[in-house]
Amino acid sequence: MLKKIGRLDITAQREIDEKVVEIFALLDKKTDKAREKAHEKLFDMAKTPNYFIREYLGKKLTEYHDQRVFYHLARKMLQHKLYGIRATALFYFYNRYFDDPDKVLGYLEECHDTVPWEVESVINDIWRRFPKEMKKKMLLWLDSNDEKRRALSFHGMENIASRDPLYIMNFLDKAIDDKSVEVQKKITHILTQVARSRPADCYPYIYEWLLDADDTRMKTIWVSMKKLANIVVQKSKRDKSQEFIMLTHRTIQDWKNDENKNVSQMGQKLAGILKNKPHSN
Numbered sequence: 001m002l003k004k005i006g007r008l009d010i011t012a013q014r015e016i017d018e019k020v021v022e023i024f025a026l027l028d029k030k031t032d033k034a035r036e037k038a039h040e041k042l043f044d045m046a047k048t049p050n051y052f053i054r055e056y057l058g059k060k061l062t063e064y065h066d067q068r069v070f071y072h073l074a075r076k077m078l079q080h081k082l083y084g085i086r087a088t089a090l091f092y093f094y095n096r097y098f099d100d101p102d103k104v105l106g107y108l109e110e111c112h113d114t115v116p117w118e119v120e121s122v123i124n125d126i127w128r129r130f131p132k133e134m135k136k137k138m139l140l141w142l143d144s145n146d147e148k149r150r151a152l153s154f155h156g157m158e159n160i161a162s163r164d165p166l167y168i169m170n171f172l173d174k175a176i177d178d179k180s181v182e183v184q185k186k187i188t189h190i191l192t193q194v195a196r197s198r199p200a201d202c203y204p205y206i207y208e209w210l211l212d213a214d215d216t217r218m219k220t221i222w223v224s225m226k227k228l229a230n231i232v233v234q235k236s237k238r239d240k241s242q243e244f245i246m247l248t249h250r251t252i253q254d255w256k257n258d259e260n261k262n263v264s265q266m267g268q269k270l271a272g273i274l275k276n277k278p279h280s281n
Contacts, residue, residue: 002045008052016053019045020060027069039073046077046088051117054084058091067096078111087115094122101130105137113148120155127156135167142171147180154186158193165198169205176209177217184220191224196231196240199247207255210262218262225266229273249274 002012019041026038045057061070070092077089090111097103104126112119127134134156141153154175157168172187195202206221213221231240232248252274255267 002048002050002053004049006050006052008056012053013056016045016056016060020057020063024064027064027066042073043080043082043085047082047084049084051087054088054118055091055121058088058093059095061088061092062095071096078107078114083115086111087118090115090118090122101126101133101137105133109141109149112152113146116148116152119152123152124156124159127159131160131164135164139171139174142175147182150175150178150180151182151186154183154190157190161190161193162197165194165201168194169202173205173209176220177214179216184216184223187220188224188227192227192231195224195228195248196244199244199251203247203251207251207263210255210266211260213262218266222266222269225270226273229270233274 002015008016023038023041026034026041029035042057042061046054048054061074064070074089074092077085077092080086080089090107093107094104097107104122108119108122123134138153138157141149144150144153154171157171161168168190172191175183175187178184178187191202191206195206206225209217209221228248229252232245234240252267252270255263256271258264258267
């Protein structure tokens with residue numbers, strides 16, 4: 001019996017392999033009755049709550065000799081009422097077009113709000129393997145009227161935080177005044193990732209944002225900078241470079257004495273964190 005949660009061991013993978021072989025054999029018979037039985041077996045496996053079964057099963061389906069069969073079936077599965085069946089279909093398309101990011105991204109656009117966990121996982125992997133293509137596509141997603149798609153455009157961007165901070169900061173510059181709470185949460189997450197790895201590139205942008213910030217923007221910046229200030233004063237040295245610590249201290253000190261009211265108020269509040277050394281974010 002396959003586990004409802006948790007990663008797959010060799011025994012579980014072999015059990016899935018055996019069931020997939022049975023499904024393929026039924027499809028080879030090319031009869032309506034056999035095809036219905038194959039679909040029944042497939043759906044019974046795919047509707048599992050176990051993410052890793054869905055992932056493995058979707059990949060195994062790409063091994064069938066006639067992919068036309070699964071292409072049309074997977075298209076229908078993407079619209080199924082059960083989450084697991086939709087997710088398995090996405091993993092099928094992801095593995096079928098593994099080296100074609102444009103096609104995969106097309107499927108992600110189609111089901112970004114119906115299988116969010118799997119979409120986030122795939123996006124994260126595409127960022128690692130195809131950053132150039134992702135940079136272009138995510139700019140288009142950021143312009144979407146769909147709030148969920150805009151928020152999703154930030155996912156996985158931390159993969160290039162240290163390599164291309166200017167791309168990320170320019171990306172954030174386009175989104176800094178987005179009224180969506182979900183987008184604001186994504187901005188603060190990515191902002192803290194970039195600042196921790198490339199503070200010299202990050203803090204000048206934040207300063208410019210502060211100069212004419214409204215209440216919404218001030219809140220977004222405050223949440224981000226509060227996290228960063230608390231990281232500085234934490235006793236743990238994990239994921240904390242000397243450059244990050246030094247530049248954060250210096251930036252906050254400079255902001256305290258700035259002529260701009262927004263900047264000075266932000267600097268004073270952050271300086272209080274450095275002085276009082278709170279333990280929570």
